[in-house]
Amino acid sequence: MGPRAGDRRSALLRAFQPGHVLSSPANPQRTHQRTVAPLRHDHADRARLTARAENGSAGVRGVLFDFHDTLVYAGSLAAWVADGGGWDIAADERERVLAVLPDAWARAAARWPGSFWDLSPAEHRRAFTWILQEDGGCSPALATSLYDSMPNQWQLAQGVAPLFTRLCRDGIRIGIVSNIAIDIRPVLDQWGLLGQLDAVVLSFEVGMVKPDPAIFLLAAAAIDRHPAECLMVGDSPAIDGAASRVGMRSLIVAKGDAGPRLDAVAPLCGLTPT
Structure with a gap:
């Protein structure tokens, strides 16, 4: 702060x-x-x-x-992965990513209590992509793409x-x-x-x-x-x-x-x- x-x-x-x-x-x-x-x-x-x-x-x-x-929630996780460019990844990688996506922020909160990433756009991006890479075995490129496409997944x-x-x-x-x-x-x-x-x-x-x-x-x-x-x-x-x-x-x-x-x-x- x-x-x-x-x-x-x-x-x-x-x-x-x-x-x-x-x-x-x-x-x-x-x-x-x-x-x-x-x-x-x-x-x-x-x-x-x-x-x-x-x-x-x-x-x-x-x-x-x-x-x-x-007010909003994430829609189809499979559609999110596809929208993020993950439509052609291996099936086992897709399953790992799909398992982590729904609770990525809860995992971040457990890993780093205090929600410091919500104070900085750079840290916000870093926390999300790190969790996907470490917990979901996601490639850096796909993790970044999934973060960038996040607002497109919000449904009212x-x-x-x-x-x-x-x-x-x-x-x-x-x-x-x-x-x-x-x-x-x-x-x-x-x-x-x-x-x-x-x-x-x-x-x-x-x-x-x-x-x-x-x-x-x-x-x-x-x-x-x-x-x-x-x-x-x-x-x-x-x-x-x-x-x-x-x-x-x-x-x-x-x-x-x-x-x-x-x-x-x-x-x-x-x-x-x-």
Whole structure:
């Protein structure tokens, strides 16, 4: 973590003491934000929201989503290998690669705890390709090609687009907070989702990774909501569930045959029926 990221993290954690509320400028056009405005003091608002969170009456006014295995998932692994140029490799090598691809990042986390690779595009690439080569016996050229073709394999989870539309309709702000070192905005734009987002908070841009409490505070500020008004939606109890440490509610999504299931989000947000 660089000096500027460290200073921001310290400021966020200091501000999340009694007597402070995080905020950033409103975003009426719901376009993604890269920066967060200075924090402001508001004792009464902080006390009110904290009390409502403790007795369970604080409504959800902002939803923060994880990205991978929450909003998107990898499609056909065989198609990914073919897309990466591995259609002509030996059958035994293909099987080894296919066995490692689904949990490459979990293997990286076990090998190098701390998710440091999510802070640097170069380290992100290196961690992925190293795992494929060491654990899957993948050639360096194929490992690099598979990394480069990764965004092409992402498929939008079922129901994301209508869910975003309903959240926007009901005035609930939407953000993404992801441990990743790839800019996901172009893909979101292709899907027509970028304009519905109030913030996109990516670990490699802000110098923090989940489960650090500071990145959740930063994300709440970026969508102009108090943490007690936010719901964090993700796939990892340890990583995304850590949002509870700053007073957010969290929802860990189940995985079905068609990818992550987000059907529990709308009821938790009190959305009106379609």
